[in-house]
Amino acid sequence: MSDTPISTLAPQRAAIIASDAQALDVARALAADFALEAAQRDRERRLPLPELERYSQSGLWGITVPREYGGAGVSRVTLAEVTAIISAADGSLGQIPQNHYYALEVLRVNGSADQKRRFYARALAGERFGNALAEVGTRTAAERRTRLSPDGEGGWRINGSKFYCTGALYAQWIPTATVGDDAIQRLAFVRRDSPGVEVIDDWSGFGQRVTGSGTVLFKDVAVPAENVMVLVDPTAPPNTIKPLAQIIHAAIDLGIGQAALADALEFVRNRSRPWIDAGVERAADDPLTLSEFGRLSIRLDAARALVARAGRILDVATADPQPHLVAAAAIAVAEARALTTESALAAGTKLFELAGTQATLDHLNLDRHWRNARTHTLHDPVRWKRHAVGNYYLNDAVPGRVGTT
DSSP, rough: OOOOOOSOOOOOOOOOOSSSSHHHHHHHHHHHHGGGGHHHHHHHHHOOHHHHHHHTTTTTGTTTTTTTGGGGOOOOOHHHHHHHHHHHHHHHHHTHHHHHHHHHHHHHHHOOOHHHHHHHHHHTOOOBBBOBBSSSSSSSOOOOOOOOOOOSSEEEEEEEEEETTTTTTSSSEEEEEETTOOOOEEEEEEEEEEEEEEHHHHHHSSSSTSOOOOEEEEEEEOOOOOGGEEETTTOOOOOHHHHHHHHHHHHHHHHHHHHHHHHHHHHHEEEEEHHHHGGOGGGGOOOHHHHHHHHHHHHHHHHHHHHHHHHHHHHHHHHOOOHHHHHHHHHHHHHHHHHHHHHHHHHHHHHHHHHHHGGGGGGGTTTEEEHHHHHTTTTSOOHHHHHHHHHHHOOOOOOSSSSEE
C-alpha cells in the first residue's frame, strides 16, 4: 500500500469547458500524455496524483454540469467518448471519475436548487467527488448498512464502513450512500477531511490497480442537513441516474478494449513471427491472424456504435424523463454494456493469442489490459443485462429499479 500523502486542499480553479468539441479536444490531448507512463504506473502501483490534478483542472470533470449552472452540459455521447479516450490511455484514470459524474447526476435529479448551485460550483472549480457506495458483507450489492441518524440538532451523523470506494482517496468530497431508520437511502456529500472519516488505501485488486478503490470508515461523522439528498425513492418516477452510471462503465470497457487492440496491432506488425505453417514472411500476413483481427475490430466498432446510440437515447430521456423513455435508455445502455464487456475481454485475450509468447514478458506489462477489463467488467454481470434486454423485447418488461440496468 502507498504511503504517499494525499492532499485534500481545494485545488486551483479549473478551466471551464464550453462545448462538446472542446471537451473531446482536451481529452485527446490529455490522453496522449497519460498513455506515456500508464504501464509503469500500473506495474509500480504508482498513484496518479499529478495526472489527476491535470485531469480535474482541465475542466473535464465539470462537463456534465448543466448550462444553467455554468457548465457545458455535454451530450451523454460526448461524456462516453471522453471516458473511452481517457480509458484507452489508462484504464485506471478512466475509472476514477466515474462516480464523480454519478454524484453529479444524482444531484441533477434529486438535489434542491441550493444544493445544485453549491455543488455544481465546486465541481466547476475543480473539486473532485469520490464515492462511498459499495459495502462488503451485505446480502446483495444494493443493500446498505451504513447508517444516517439525526443528531438532534437538525443535522445528521454517519456510522459505517464502505469498500471499493473509487476516487475517495483523491477526493475533496465523498458522496456516501446511507440508510436511515425510515429505510430510505440517501446520499450524503461528506467532506474528505471531516472528523471521523478515515480513507484507507487498501485496494489490492489485480486490475485497475491505481484507482485507490479501498476502504472508507465513518465514525460518528457530522453532516449538515443541506448536504444530504434522497438517493433511492421507490415511489418516485424512473430516472436516468442508473443509465448514466452504466454508460460510463460501458465507455471504460470500450476504451480498455481499444487500447488492447492497438497494442496487439503494434506488436504483431513489428515483433511477432509468422506461424511456420502459414507460408508467409510476416506475421501481419498470416491469413488466420488477419481474420481474427478483422473479427475483433468489427466487434469493437460495433461496441463503439452501440455506446454512441445509447448516449443519444439517454440524451432524450435526460431531457424528457418519461418512464418509457427512461426504460428505452436503460435497455440501450445495457445492450452497449453487454458488447463492450465481451469486446474488452476478447481484446485482452486475443492480444496474447495473436502476438505470441514475447508479448507475455513482464516488462511490457501488456497483461494490464486484460486485468483491467476483467476487474472492471465484474461490476455488473453481463448475463443479467442480456436477460433484461430479452425480457424487454419479448415481454415488454421494463428494467427494474434495482439491478444491473
